[in-house]
Amino acid sequence: MLTRAEQFEDGRDRRALITRSAHGKWSPAKDRPDPIDVLVAANTGRLEELIPIRFGRMAVSPFTFLRGSASVMAADLAAIPTTDLEVLTCGDAHLMNFGFFATQDRHVAFGVNDFDETLPGPWEWDVKRLAASLALACQDEGLSDSAAESVAVKGVRAYRKRMADLATMSPLEVWYDQTELTALIEQAPSKKARKRRKKMRRKAHGRVGEKQFTKLVGNNLQIKDQPPRIFHQDGVTPETVQGFFDAYRASLPRERQILFDRFTIRDVAIKVVGVGSVGTRCYVALFTDDDNNPLLLQIKEANDSVLARYIPRRPGAVVHNGERVVTGQHLMQPTSDIFLGYSTGTNGRDFYIRQLRDMKLSVTLMPSKKLMARYAKFCAIALARAHANTGSAAAITGYLGKGKKFDKAVGKFAIAYAEQAVRDHKALLRAIDKGRVPATSDTR
Numbered sequence: 001m002l003t004r005a006e007q008f009e010d011g012r013d014r015r016a017l018i019t020r021s022a023h024g025k026w027s028p029a030k031d032r033p034d035p036i037d038v039l040v041a042a043n044t045g046r047l048e049e050l051i052p053i054r055f056g057r058m059a060v061s062p063f064t065f066l067r068g069s070a071s072v073m074a075a076d077l078a079a080i081p082t083t084d085l086e087v088l089t090c091g092d093a094h095l096m097n098f099g100f101f102a103t104q105d106r107h108v109a110f111g112v113n114d115f116d117e118t119l120p121g122p123w124e125w126d127v128k129r130l131a132a133s134l135a136l137a138c139q140d141e142g143l144s145d146s147a148a149e150s151v152a153v154k155g156v157r158a159y160r161k162r163m164a165d166l167a168t169m170s171p172l173e174v175w176y177d178q179t180e181l182t183a184l185i186e187q188a189p190s191k192k193a194r195k196r197r198k199k200m201r202r203k204a205h206g207r208v209g210e211k212q213f214t215k216l217v218g219n220n221l222q223i224k225d226q227p228p229r230i231f232h233q234d235g236v237t238p239e240t241v242q243g244f245f246d247a248y249r250a251s252l253p254r255e256r257q258i259l260f261d262r263f264t265i266r267d268v269a270i271k272v273v274g275v276g277s278v279g280t281r282c283y284v285a286l287f288t289d290d291d292n293n294p295l296l297l298q299i300k301e302a303n304d305s306v307l308a309r310y311i312p313r314r315p316g317a318v319v320h321n322g323e324r325v326v327t328g329q330h331l332m333q334p335t336s337d338i339f340l341g342y343s344t345g346t347n348g349r350d351f352y353i354r355q356l357r358d359m360k361l362s363v364t365l366m367p368s369k370k371l372m373a374r375y376a377k378f379c380a381i382a383l384a385r386a387h388a389n390t391g392s393a394a395a396i397t398g399y400l401g402k403g404k405k406f407d408k409a410v411g412k413f414a415i416a417y418a419e420q421a422v423r424d425h426k427a428l429l430r431a432i433d434k435g436r437v438p439a440t441s442d443t444r
Contacts, residue, residue, distance in 0.1 A: 004167070004394045011398025014083040020400070022081070023124065024409030026416040029079045035072045035424045036431045042071045045303070046279030053228060054278035055439035058425075059432060062418070063140040065425040066133055067094055068275035070117055071306040072424065073129055076417075078310035082122035083399055087391030088331050090383070091117025091307050092276070093126040094133035098379045100181060100204050102359035103335040108181040108204045111333050111382040113360065116277065118328030119305040120314070123387050123396055130383060131156055131414035134376050136421055141367040145415055151369060153404075153411035155376030160400045160407060162381045166388035167397040174388050178334030179381065204361040213356070214286060214294060221294055223269045223286050228442050230271050230284065238265040241285070248343035248353050251326070256338055263287035263295045271298065271356075272442075281349065284356055296356040297339060300325075301349055321350040332386035 002010060039058075043051050058068040066073070070092040090097065090112050097114035131152040138148035166174055181201050188194035215224045225231050245265060249257050267286040272278055281301040288294055302321035318324045322342030329336050337354040344350055363375055387396065400406050432439045 007394035008398035011395035018081040020405040024412035050279040052438040052440040062425040063136040074306040087387040089121040100361040115328040117305045119307045132417040135414035135418040152414035155380045157407040158377040159380035162384040167393040204359045251341035298356040322352040
């Protein structure tokens with residue numbers, strides 16, 4: 001094992017592999033695959049009737065295109081030199097995959113909130129995807145290119161500075177580090193910001209979901225159909241999925257198994273979620289206790305990460321994709337859902353399970369450079385903690401240094417890649433117009 005000082009020097013030495021300024025360069029590779037072909041290939045195995053919704057959501061704007069095209073950007077990032085410093089990546093670190101969630105002691109924390117694509121890989125890939133998403137989101141909100149680049153630069157700077165702080169901490173200190181909404185309220189820079197954050201806390205505590213997703217039929221709760229987003233599927237009943245949940249139960253710690261045993265499954269339905277996830281098999285299951293109190297679980301199909309084809313599988317790596325996602329969430333979040341687990345469907349497909357909503361809250365974007373920059377900082381700090389928990393914060397800090405070279409470079413990359421996303425989005429619209437891909441709007 002290298003000492004912390006040796007890790008720092010190792011990071012500095014890696015500037016010989018790729019200079020910090022070189023991260024600002026982006027141009028599509030000569031053999032870059034057609035992005036529409038990449039997206040169509042990603043439909044393999046998905047529910048065919050939901051694919052038009054996926055493309056319809058991606059067609060809304062270049063930003064929603066970016067959200068749904070992790071596979072396209074993964075191919076682009078894989079063609080760029082890296083420092084070869086590895087962390088457990090989110091794999092899809094756009095800004096809407098950060099947000100608020102419940103801690104186990106029922107506070108509200110902020111951090112990475114989506115792990116479908118998590119896999120060990122270069123830390124720069126997450127940073128660049130976050131920066132590109134910040135730039136596109138700013139443009140989507142009507143901000144200028146210069147403002148968008150500034151927000152991206154400030155996000156990267158926050159990542160660099162927080163990583164330097166984490167590099168001085170012990171592994172336990174990094175593990176316990178978290179950003180709670182209560183602390184953010186106390187640190188609010190103005191009365192207006194404090195009021196806004198308190199409102200978000202109230203909203204998060206109100207997001208438990210049963211009223212929105214269930215209805216009372218006689219004396220029994222059932223999941224409420226809300227097509228095309230939530231609907232029952234023929235042949236999928238509590239009886240047919242009991243074995244699936246028995247296996248899921250075995251993935252939980254013993255004390256959670258005992259808690260889970262106090263609930264009985266009552267109903268199950270399909271739920272269409274996200275942008276990139278649309279078409280994968282996602283369900284919501286309703287359980288109740290002996291007094292009809294509900295527990296709503298979300299079941300999401302877990303396929304190979306979009307990064308998998310670019311990163312060789314390590315000996316001893318987790319094979320079950322549901323377990324991969326669960327392990328990634330435990331490592332990248334400071335605290336995770338008490339019912340987080342995984343199972344395998346009767347058709348051999350992998351799934352992971354967690355509570356539905358349970359204080360989960362995404363931030364509403366606004367056409368304000370100041371507010372976007374503030375949100376960029378929160379995302380970047382959370383990402384730095386996630387990376388430091390699984391990689392060498394000292395080595396990354398050694399590479400980044402104290403100057404702004406990397407920040408400015410990735411800001412340039414963010415704008416250049418945002419332009420690429422705009423071109424790819426136009427290509428998608430053309431493909432829809434020509435009938436190459438199906439698309440329908442679900443007014444999301």
